[in-house]
Amino acid sequence: MGIVSSFCGAGDAVFCDRLCHASIIDGILLSGAKLFRFRHNDAGHLEGILKKERCRFKNILIVTETIFSMDGDRPDLKALLDIKAKYGCNLMVDEAHATGIYGASGSGVVEEEGFSREVDYIMGTFGKALGSFGAYLAASKSDIDYLINKCRSFIYSTALPPAIVSANLASIKLLSEEPYRRMKLLESAKFLRDGLKVKGFDVRGCSQIIPLVTGDNERTVAFADFLKEKGYWVMPIRPPTVPEGESRLRFSVVFEHDISVLERLLDDISNAEI
Numbered sequence: 001m002g003i004v005s006s007f008c009g010a011g012d013a014v015f016c017d018r019l020c021h022a023s024i025i026d027g028i029l030l031s032g033a034k035l036f037r038f039r040h041n042d043a044g045h046l047e048g049i050l051k052k053e054r055c056r057f058k059n060i061l062i063v064t065e066t067i068f069s070m071d072g073d074r075p076d077l078k079a080l081l082d083i084k085a086k087y088g089c090n091l092m093v094d095e096a097h098a099t100g101i102y103g104a105s106g107s108g109v110v111e112e113e114g115f116s117r118e119v120d121y122i123m124g125t126f127g128k129a130l131g132s133f134g135a136y137l138a139a140s141k142s143d144i145d146y147l148i149n150k151c152r153s154f155i156y157s158t159a160l161p162p163a164i165v166s167a168n169l170a171s172i173k174l175l176s177e178e179p180y181r182r183m184k185l186l187e188s189a190k191f192l193r194d195g196l197k198v199k200g201f202d203v204r205g206c207s208q209i210i211p212l213v214t215g216d217n218e219r220t221v222a223f224a225d226f227l228k229e230k231g232y233w234v235m236p237i238r239p240p241t242v243p244e245g246e247s248r249l250r251f252s253v254v255f256e257h258d259i260s261v262l263e264r265l266l267d268d269i270s271n272a273e274i
């Protein structure tokens, strides 16, 4: 919220993937900039709107997530970077679900795809794979200096407690010392995703977040309850978190989920009469 509302204001516009997280939307609304939402992962649609609207605004920020929280998929970053360059915009990415999992040093999808110097604002959190709390922004020195002096939500809220900062630093150290954790996680996620697909489920995405789309709210809740009885904690996600008619179970695989656990889960799902 603080980042967008510090960099954008009246007379500016923010072009945001329509499935971006609520905190990004709230930041845009707080900023006073005009909000445009482009179709999910549709760079062509983004360019179509920009072509028409670019001249009306001073600064334009394009925002996307690198791993979408409810769909587990990723954008075409190269296409977004080309559009950013062509229309003179800035690009901000939310790596909340990529931090600690992707890239040679675990910093995220931007690192994995080699765009660390091209993306203007790389934001991530410590509250997902890193198991702690808080967030960070990687940007140019001048942008960081600007935020330290201007970002209201940063200035007027209590700083992270030292214990949390220590936990964050320890997590970053683990990323470089124990890369096998993220490799195993991605292998396990692929195993579960492929297994669910073979069983004929509508499974989306390509990451450690595995949405199994059921469509109907009641069916989704019944499915989650069935799995809970069997000892699995799988969240049923319903509107408004996802669009109407796209309710889903959201499987989040973690490092400790061995293949044997996932095999048992796949067997149990086969017996679900939902």
Ligand SMILES: Cc1ncc(COP(=O)(O)O)c(C=O)c1O
Pocket (backbone or CB within 6 Å): 021, 023, 065, 069, 094, 096, 097, 125, 126, 127, 128, 134, 135
């Ligand atoms: C994509 C995305 N961005 C930002 C956040 C906010 O993260 P935090 O709760 O660590 O501030 C979340 C949390 O769910 C998220 O999914």
